[in-house]
Amino acid sequence: MDHLDDDQKEMLNMLHDSCVGESGVEEGLITKAGKGEFTEDDKLKAYMACIFQQLGAMDEDGTPDLDTMISMLPDQMQERGGKMIGSCKGVSGSNGPEVAMKLNKCFYNADPEYYFVF
Template sequence: MLNFVIHTVKMYLTLLILLVTLTNVYCVSDEIKELMNNLHKTCVGNTGVDEALIVNANKGQFEEDEKFKCYTRCIFDEVGLFDDDNKFDVEGAIAMLPDEMKDTILGSVIKECGASCTLFYIITTEI
């Protein structure tokens, strides 16, 4: 069960990183592309992560790298998934899920693990 959850979280993290780094997708408005590009640039600048690690993550190949972990954390911070007290915003994360996912195991894991930072721990230690 935990492996399924980790796989699901990795999938969503991959999608989030992919969305942030894609700037030439035709179905995304120029405004959204600019926002994603700025988010990517901000987090790369803040962390000094190697762009190759992000490219690999877009392919589902996650590497054990502290700067990459900081990059993923930066993305979560920038999209508002952590509050001013450095706590994971459970309700914000659930609100970002597609409606059909809110009552699934992923939504349950976010509710159960989010407040204790276990979810972020899983994301950063299992990739």
């Protein structure tokens, strides 16, 4: 998150608040996920799917668009963030929330120092 400017952080905070409201997830589960502790929780999965879908990086069926994710990264995050995201091509699941959770786990495992949840 340190790599983002104030406008980007503000946009992500609005997105965060919207998806927390939509999913009903507990903030503590999001905080834990940011540290690599992914709780098997339907509301957390729904939150993660909401974020990706609001960004246009996942369709309603749960098909991710990793190229879109990479293209949204600020210039200074393109190389390292692009590698992290790109290493997770092929992640799939039965629905959007499941895919979103698997992607977040994959991103974390690919680069735990760089990974963040907002």
